[in-house]
Amino acid sequence: MKFGVVQFPGSNCDWDAFHVLRNVLNQETVMLWHKDHDLQGVDGVVLPGGFSYGDYLRSGAIARFSPLMREVKAFAKRGGHVLGICNGFQVLLEMGLLPGAMLRNRNLKFLCQHVHIRVENARTAFTRAGQKGQVLRIPIAHFEGNYYAPPRTRAELIRKHQVVFRYCDATGAVTEEANVNGSLDAIAGIVNEAGNVMGLMPHPERASEALLGSTDGRVIFESLIASFARRKTGSGGKPKGRR
């Protein structure tokens, strides 16, 4: 599978994603410059973490206007797989590719720590290598990760099984305490209705090597790679929600 990692001027997890995709998972990976108009024929796009354009206005608010993002939007409309991590998730929200918005963390502080997230839907292209209810230990690092959606959107997300990850404790229980940033319904990651665009606040690329303390994040990249292989052999089709 050929991955493209988008580089905004303030991206700072771009090379981390690149490292994991190319060196750890041995996938062909290219960098995609925000001013370019060409996706270089990639099969999947990763919007990495960071502070695109400084994020002085609102996280991700300016990134959506970059030339490359027009291409990414078209790619997503065609069914291409797009994974937004942290700031990449914020950009997807600002672009309207995913519903909802990010507020500041409940404690009004930047939070960098390992958290646990529970797989809520293992039938997406991003989680099919995992299992429903599986608990992953993955770090977060953000100031604005307190997910919010208005009631109707929230109901839709739940009804259509678009909530992919929830913050939980080590045993998988979703508790107030485990929901460190105060997200609505402890939501840590969501997928669009078509199932090809996912955003999550935790950083799977930081949990992909045993040396760094966890390999739980790999399941997300490995799912994508498996989904692509299925699609290529025609056995996949449109990923569906849970029943």
Place this chain on the structure above:
Amino acid sequence: MIDDRVLAEHNLTRDEYDLVLRLIGKEPSLTELGIFSVMWSEHCSYKSSRLHLKQLPTDGPRVIQGPGENAGVLDIGDGWAVVFKIESHNHPSFLEPYQGAATGVGGILRDIFTMGARPIAVMDSLRFGPLDNPKNRAIMEGVVSGIAGYGNAFGVPTVGGEVYFHDSYTLNPLVNVFCLGLARKDRIFYARAEGVGNKVLYVGAKTGRDGIHGATMASAEFGKDTEHKRPNVQVGDPFKEKLLLEACLEVMEKGLIVGIQDMGAAGLTCSTTEMAAKAGTGLAIDLDHVPQREKGMTPYEIMLSESQERMLLVSRPESVAAVQAVFAKWDLDAPVIGDVVPGDRLTAAFKGETVVDIPVRAVVELCPAYRRPSRPPLGTERRRLHPEPPVPADLTEVLRQLLASPTIADKTWVFRQYDHMVQVNTVVLPGADAAVLRLKDGRRTLGKGLALTLDGNGAYVQLEPRTGTKIAVAEACRNLACVGARPIGVTNCLNFANPEKPDVMWQFEQAVAGLAEACRAFGIPVTGGNVSFYNETEGQAVHPTPVIGVVGLVEDVRRALGPGFRRAGDVIVLLGGTKEELGGSEYLRLVHGLEGDAPPTIDLDTEKRVQEVCLAAADRGWLRSAHDLSEGGLAVALAEGAFHAARGTGCVVDLAAGIRSDALLFGESQSRIVVTTTATRRKALLALARAKGVQASVIGRTGGRDIVIRLDGADVIRLAVAEARRIWKAGLPKALRARS
């Protein structure tokens, strides 16, 4: 007209001004006077310290660049070099905590990438006054968020550091920021304006009126009017700095520049004069071409502005267009503002007139150096504690108190505001004895890793500056040994009060002598550092606080050790001996309200041997964990071993009485490491220690849910790990009354 009032405003003495007149052979214009004022300030010239700093060892087989450049450079093999330094931003952080700390991070990052290195780690050494004072809480909140705000956005992990609290830092916090970068050994860049005919380019943010005389401000004591100095503090823009980093590294990679210098303290003045002086060239610049944020700026303001995120580049004329294209890619301008010219003068034109014309050497190299009078403060003779404080009846309660003390308590409240994992290299996270990073080289990851630590206990240095500073170096190296790393180089930030006071100068001289002695003993070169004087406000001086940063190498990063017990049933061994030493300890201050008579003693030879045992055992794979004994002594070190264990494994420890039980449990005798090993390796470890002449004793076993310490068979401490951890975790948030 330059009179005494003008000189006073510029912090120049009459004698210094007379020297300026002799050196330049004319009466300086106000702009020229401003240039001398900042460049001859304590902050830029090190005029009170540099004669003393000469005694530091700076050579070694790994040294590529010692003191004198933006940062030191050491060879770490495989074609790679580390570039590192520490700097203070104390004064600005007191005036405006968030921006003061943020721009401190920005400044040290530029020092590192100016030399061609990509910053891969930041650490901070912070000192605040007690948190029951709301002003101190506000300063701490601001400083920590400022460091986070800048480093997180820039994308450098803040991997560790230390925080101490003491009354002497009330109204005068210390904010020392360390940064380390990685560069190809054959691609180091220097601050030299080489090559007559080459072009001088200005890159980065526009010049504004912010920070004028910041360096001069940092070279005087603060009084009651310091609020007026707030406009001297600059405002940071980490996004611009990130662009600057990428663009600078790209023009370096492409071989498009011949020299580069960041505009830090004293801004354009410092960068132009230093680059010319180092290359033995002159510079002619045109201030009209300097990008300006505001209209109507005077030459004085343009030359002295300390606006952040700016760099000066020197490039061959034929490369200028290519340099500008790279900067345009990153949405940055790179106008040419001047030329490298023959001779030795800096000239600056403004609206067609020459407003500066001075010899650069006079500015950069001929500032007077002072051997200021020094005298030991009254009452530094050793004195016993009279009467001796009683040993508390409930030692478990003492442990509770210590664990809750902000200096010892868990620092997660601080560390989790910092992105400490970005760049995916952090192997040992903040909170351990030292941070450990793995190294990546394009496609592969190198087997070796780097270990980094900062140390400096001002309370020890206050009691005995020379001993205290030796301890700081020894403890830093010991911290590295505890993760399995050998030290390769030292940087330091020396925070002292007013050097014009003889007792402060004496403390400084003693500290430098101790630093030199300890670095020689460990065979590690000092590659650079920073001196911060005038750390006193309204007559209250800070504890003399040398902060020592040591960089070490871990041969096999997969084997890096941590402080936490690994499993129940392991054998706990104490390396090193415990003396009846309570002076300067956290216990004495917290429980008895005493500072004490003298700090713990230190014997550098013993220290080295203890570390060698730890390292040799780690190399052989005999150790499960290792943890340095420091503030809070043995009892706290054991508790921390339990906290860092995955499932909070407790311990049962048996000690033999002999000295005061509080000294045994909470004293801070140096050269001690608590390690755990398996039952089968126990004998070999003890034999290894014996062979090296190191005292080593099996003191107990890991396991159980409690921390149990017995003295001659009787429980003196029994505390559930869960409770201990709760107290330790809550200490800092509670003191800050922060929501967790």
